[in-house]
Amino acid sequence: MTYPRVALIGLGLIASSMFWAMRRAGMDSHVTGYARSASTRDTARRIGLCDTICDSAEAAVRDADLVVLAVPVGAMGAIAATIAPHLKPGCTVTDVGSVKASVIEAVAPHLPNGVNFVPAHPMAGTEHSGPESGFASLFDNRWCLIVPEGAPEQATAQLESYWQALGASTERMEVAHHDLVCAVVSHVPHLIAYTMVGVADDLRRVSDQEVIKFSAAGFRDFTRIAASDPTMWRDVFLTNKDAALEILGRFTEELFALQRAIRTGDGDTLFDYFTHTRSIRRGIL
Template identity: 45%
Template sequence: MTDQTVPLFDTLVIIGPGLIGSSILRRGVDDRRIARRLVACDISPEVRARVAELGIADVVEADPATAARDADCVIICVPVGAIAMVAAQVMPVMKKGAILSEVGSVKVTVMEAMQPLLTRYPDIAFVPAHPMAGTEFSGPDAGFATLFEDRWCLLTPPEHTPATAIARVTALWEMMGARVRSMTVDHHDRVCAIVSHLPHLLAFTICGTADDLADETRSEVLDFAASGFRDFTRIAASDPTMWRDIFLNNREALLDMLDRFIADAQAMGDAIRTGDTDVIVSRIQRGRAIRRSLIENRQA
């Protein structure tokens, strides 16, 4: 606790209290300097009942517009493909000067879809954020208050967003335990394509490749997965809707990274085919070097 007596926000609204949304709420309940009043909003009665039961919000609402009316900050925590649609429901009723944020894993297409709304409601400050944290689980039970601890949160505010709004969203994520950095939407999507989206695509794919093998081999893949395959499939357990949206919305950067990767994998295959030891070893050594850098950056 610092000597801060007035919370960062009076009313903070989370739309979509799933893994990410419910983690923000949990942190808010634990640290009352974040918001005086925490509102959760979900379309599904089961999710609303569960959120009430968990006691991670002061108010639980069904209707986004009702939830957002008194908000100082609304954070949309739904799949990427639904963000602009939810924004269209809340922006007309939001207070002048209030902050609208979202936590989608892709930014270019979300910004494109948001453009008409941003033009129409210039008094709402739009501060997109992407907390680089997650697990393979989803829903309100999956969240936890320390999910964002020591993780990065990337902000991609449009050019004309007031600096004070950016500062408040930065403060919010710092109170979540995260480190914050700002960048353009294009740069964000390229970085995430290689850091997260391509690895997930490869993970889903290798599971499919294994699943296509002759029955005998396939069953043993399951038995013997301990070494290597396991790490790949951990991330392959993630939610289909979320990943469909991410793949489709970050199409361009992702396909560019996939093309580069396939070319590199084919070059490695050629080196193995022709027995080109130098190429093989130098590629393995590059992998280790990158890994070493990661350890030095304390992300390992």
């Protein structure tokens, strides 16, 4: 069963892709949208995103059966506090944040009894942001992790069906495990990509023009995600601190081991390491 009325709060890559995916799936839900900036709301109206663009979050969520919080994770708590008095009893509130423990901590205390909170995280994205960056197939063949944390079974199952209709496969996950998994597969890789661009920029003996000109040799592919939105990624690291630091520590250990192998001319260690990691990487489509 789809939701008759859906409110999208935050109209960036994820929310706009959800809207187009809902339309592609033939869902006839009435969709309201809200973003903080007037220019984003104007853009959304111009491109036909949502049935109604509201000038306040309160107006957008009124009567909604599903409310999707699709703002940077650091903004989730304040939005939840704003909309809480205006939520329809029995509705489901979900989010799409890349971090779960801190979002649950920030959002759950504001929600009134009788409102179901089912956190979720679509594992899909691009380096682009804003209302014009969304597209209907973003979630196709991607995972959407559902972190029910005590939400009623019926509300959780309905949200799973909704995400499956948008093209994703769903899997339930415990909150701390979610944050650790995402630190490994997403958060720290983004940090390393940002760092690699920083290193190239800092290296005065290689000019920016040379980096751009010769970047096909690994740099371009490897650092694509360093073009991602800085607000989103600042919030991810501020809110997934423990897991990010744990994975960063492991990464640093591996890097030091390889640094030592290079310095000492230990080709066997390098070869074995690359052989092992290549076989793992080749298993990822």
